[in-house]
Amino acid sequence: xxxxxxxxxxxxxxxxxxxxxxxxxxxxxxxxxxxxxxxxxxxxxxxxxxxxxxxxxxxxxxxxxxxxxxxxxxxxxxxxxxxxxxxxxxxxxxxxxxxxxxxxxxxxxxxxxxxxxxxxxxxxxxxxxxxxxxxxxxxxxxxxxxxxxxxxxxxxxxxxxxxxxxxxxxxxxxxxxxxxxxxxxxxxxxxxxxxxxxxxxxxxxxxxxxxxxxxxxxxxxxxxxxxxxxxxxxxxxxxxxxxxxxxxxxxxxxxxxxxxxxxxxxxxxxxxxxxxxxxxxxxxxxxxxxxxxxxxxxxxxxxxxxxxxxxxxxxxxxxxxxxxxxxxxxxxxxxxxxxxxxxxxxxxxxxxxxxxxxxxxxxxxxxxxxxxxxxxxxxxxxxxxxxxxxxxxxxxxxxxxxxxxxxxxxxxxxxxxxxxxxxxxxxxxxxxxxxxxxxxxxxxxxxxxxxxxxxxxxxxxxxxxxxxxxxxxxxxxxxxxxxxxxxxxxxxxxxxxxxxxxxxxxxxxxxxxxxxxxxxxxxxxxxxxxxxxxxxxxxxxxxxxxxxxxxxxxxxxxxxxxxxxxxxxxxxxxxxxxxxxxxxxxxxxxxxxxxxxxxxxxxxxxxxxxxxxxxxxxxxxxxxxxxxxxxxxxxxxxxxxxxxxxxxxxxxxxxxxxxxxxxxxxxxxxxxxxxxxxxxxxxxxxxxxxxxxxxxxxxxxxxxxxxxxxxxxxxxxxxxxxxxx
Numbered sequence: 001x002x003x004x005x006x007x008x009x010x011x012x013x014x015x016x017x018x019x020x021x022x023x024x025x026x027x028x029x030x031x032x033x034x035x036x037x038x039x040x041x042x043x044x045x046x047x048x049x050x051x052x053x054x055x056x057x058x059x060x061x062x063x064x065x066x067x068x069x070x071x072x073x074x075x076x077x078x079x080x081x082x083x084x085x086x087x088x089x090x091x092x093x094x095x096x097x098x099x100x101x102x103x104x105x106x107x108x109x110x111x112x113x114x115x116x117x118x119x120x121x122x123x124x125x126x127x128x129x130x131x132x133x134x135x136x137x138x139x140x141x142x143x144x145x146x147x148x149x150x151x152x153x154x155x156x157x158x159x160x161x162x163x164x165x166x167x168x169x170x171x172x173x174x175x176x177x178x179x180x181x182x183x184x185x186x187x188x189x190x191x192x193x194x195x196x197x198x199x200x201x202x203x204x205x206x207x208x209x210x211x212x213x214x215x216x217x218x219x220x221x222x223x224x225x226x227x228x229x230x231x232x233x234x235x236x237x238x239x240x241x242x243x244x245x246x247x248x249x250x251x252x253x254x255x256x257x258x259x260x261x262x263x264x265x266x267x268x269x270x271x272x273x274x275x276x277x278x279x280x281x282x283x284x285x286x287x288x289x290x291x292x293x294x295x296x297x298x299x300x301x302x303x304x305x306x307x308x309x310x311x312x313x314x315x316x317x318x319x320x321x322x323x324x325x326x327x328x329x330x331x332x333x334x335x336x337x338x339x340x341x342x343x344x345x346x347x348x349x350x351x352x353x354x355x356x357x358x359x360x361x362x363x364x365x366x367x368x369x370x371x372x373x374x375x376x377x378x379x380x381x382x383x384x385x386x387x388x389x390x391x392x393x394x395x396x397x398x399x400x401x402x403x404x405x406x407x408x409x410x411x412x413x414x415x416x417x418x419x420x421x422x423x424x425x426x427x428x429x430x431x432x433x434x435x436x437x438x439x440x441x442x443x444x445x446x447x448x449x450x451x452x453x454x455x456x457x458x459x460x461x462x463x464x465x466x467x468x469x470x471x472x473x474x475x476x477x478x479x480x481x482x483x484x485x486x487x488x489x490x491x492x493x494x495x496x497x498x499x500x501x502x503x504x505x506x507x508x509x510x511x512x513x514x515x516x517x518x519x520x521x522x523x524x525x526x527x528x529x530x531x532x533x534x535x536x537x538x539x540x541x542x543x544x545x546x547x548x549x550x551x552x553x554x555x556x557x558x559x560x561x562x563x564x565x566x567x568x569x570x571x572x573x574x575x576x577x578x579x580x581x582x583x584x585x586x587x588x589x590x591x592x593x594x595x596x597x598x599x600x601x602x603x604x605x606x607x608x609x610x611x612x613x614x615x616x617x618x619x620x621x622x623x624x625x626x627x628x629x630x631x632x633x634x635x636x637x638x639x640x641x642x643x644x645x646x647x648x649x650x651x652x653x654x655x656x657x658x659x660x661x662x663x664x665x666x667x668x669x670x671x672x673x674x675x676x677x678x679x680x681x682x683x684x685x686x687x688x689x690x691x692x693x694x695x696x697x698x699x700x701x702x703x704x705x706x707x708x709x710x711x712x713x714x715x716x717x718x719x720x721x722x723x724x725x
Contacts, residue, residue: 050179059152062135137151138153233258234258255269349433573616575613575620601641601642603644627655628642628655634716642654672693706719
């Protein structure tokens with residue numbers, strides 16, 4: 001019985017330990033999931049605030065233009081203002097258009113006479129705009145030029161009456177690069193942006209963009225549930241099951257966040273798999289596994305020790321019983337019969353060996369020997385039992401100490417039967433006497449062993465309880481440490497979020513006034529151009545250059561902040577360096593080189609033989625944009641040349657110029673932040689020393705290397721090498 005209780009106690013202890021560890025694990029898992037949700041809300045919120053600020057800026061600017069008389073009449077002055085506005089924003093928009101109240105195209109810049117008069121009222125955003133006479137932002141649409149874009153339309157009123165609108169066309173590539181591309185989290189993370197009516201604005205799958213969301217996910221009810229929540233325009237979280245890239249059913253976590261755009265909204269959803277939670281819990285799982293293994297090992301050792309002790313105890317019992325049987329057979333037994341009426345006593349057996357008395361001595365001494373032979377301490381209980389059976393039938397059993405003839409005591413046991421028959425005429429007392437001295441000794445020894453075993457069990461149980469308490473204390477301490485770590489991590493993340501929000505806010509607070517200044521300076525220049533002296537006119541050019549320089553400085557500081565904080569998430573894809581990067585950049589810098597009278601050439605023997613490389617397009621483009629821009633800036637005459645060289649191991653792209661060159665002793669510091677060869681207010685060239693530092697960081701992101709060779713007055717050569725394996 002005690003064995004069963006001990007096994008049950010051990011089993012219950014193991015179950016309680018496992019349950020306690022399971023509760024700790026689930027608590028940490030829930031905290032990790034909440035942390036993951038908080039991180040994704042920050043990503044979505046940053047993108048949403050950036051998009052809202054971007055379109056709010058254009059809403060204010062276009063409302064200002066829509067009130068101008070030249071824009072309302074769309075005369076030559078209005079066209080000139082549209083041109084100036086486009087030229088000051090051509091890095092963000094691809095066209096500015098003016099449509100009539102019937103939806104026909106009145107004017108567009110860049111000018112395209114072939115499309116003037118075209119009926120645009122059939123487009124969904126124009127139809128909504130004409131019906132409601134409110135500013136409207138379209139979904140992602142494919143233009144006749146073959147690229148995807150978002151159109152933002154603003155109403156124009158003539159004498160208080162609706163007279164059509166003026167709109168800007170924003171290429172989707174600009175929105176994706178600046179606000180959406182960085183939403184993708186991890187290897188299996190993805191992001192969606194949908195409009196109020198369910199049109200896909202952004203998706204990892206390019207073929208889904210500008211189509212209805214349900215066209216691609218109607219069969220997935222769980223993902224459709226995310227879609228239904230997104231079109232409510234609310235903030236929330238959603239957990240569901242979906243198939244990953246290996247076609248395995250996994251649990252996914254998502255956060256959706258609204259982007260408020262005037263009378264409509266977009267909704268951003270950031271989705272990641274359960275692998276991110278596992279990654280966050282990696283250290284805890286390792287510690288958890290160690291504790292679980294130790295607990296199970298200790299429990300198994302306890303059970304093994306218990307069964308070994310039980311087996312040893314059982315073996316001792318069997319040995320004792322076998323010894324008692326052999327001892328009983330060797331010593332023999334004494335049989336007696338006593339007639340109460342005749343007082344006759346007969347004895348059989350080896351009394352000499354057991355009691356030291358012969359049969360004759362026992363018969364003759366009879367009562368005297370038994371009265372004085374029984375141990376004084378046992379005498380009362382023996383005679384009490386004997387009197388109870390004096391005049392009635394029944395079994396009489398007694399064990400007591402008896403004095404051997406040689407003077408020592410032995411233990412004997414009597415098993416007697418009292419027989420009364422024929423109305424008491426026959427009264428017998430028959431029985432068996434056996435020496436149980438050895439059995440008593442063994443029983444005493446067994447009692448001692450049992451007490452020792454019970455003490456051992458109590459000690460082991462106390463040790464187990466003590467160890468369990470220590471484990472609980474260790475787990476509590478770990479829990480306190482983990483809570484402190486979570487608090488510290490939350491504080492760090494909060495500081496990082498404050499930094500990101502501060503930089504985003506500062507960017508917005510600086511960009512918006514500068515853009516407004518640029519717009520109004522352009523308008524002032526246009527209005528007063530005929531009255532200004534050449535010196536004043538050159539001042540406008542200085543204002544344009546200064547504002548552009550300030551905007552570039554802001555972009556560099558923000559990009560460097562993203563890279564150093566580790567918040568930039570590269571989006572790798574297969575790119576052709578010649579077609580996808582260099583050719584597009586040279587087209588952008590061509591006019592800048594021509595203004596300085598420089599040749600800008602690309603030298604590549606056979607572009608079709610260049611293999612595609614897995615790169616992050618944004619950072620690779622920034623590497624060469626900075627190098628080409630520097631080459632043009634520091635070259636007064638001559639050329640800027642981009643050369644391709646391919647080997648079996650790598651592809652090298654050289655940006656070579658005939659400019660002022662670099663001192664050899666300054667080259668080791670060339671890629672340090674805020675470092676320039678010329679320092680102080682007397683330097684000849686503008687800049688803040690961040691461009692090449694960012695180039696170095698972007699090379700590390702893409703796994704390529706950059707080297708420079710230069711001599712003062714002989715030009716420079718920057719070599720970027722991309723490994724092919």
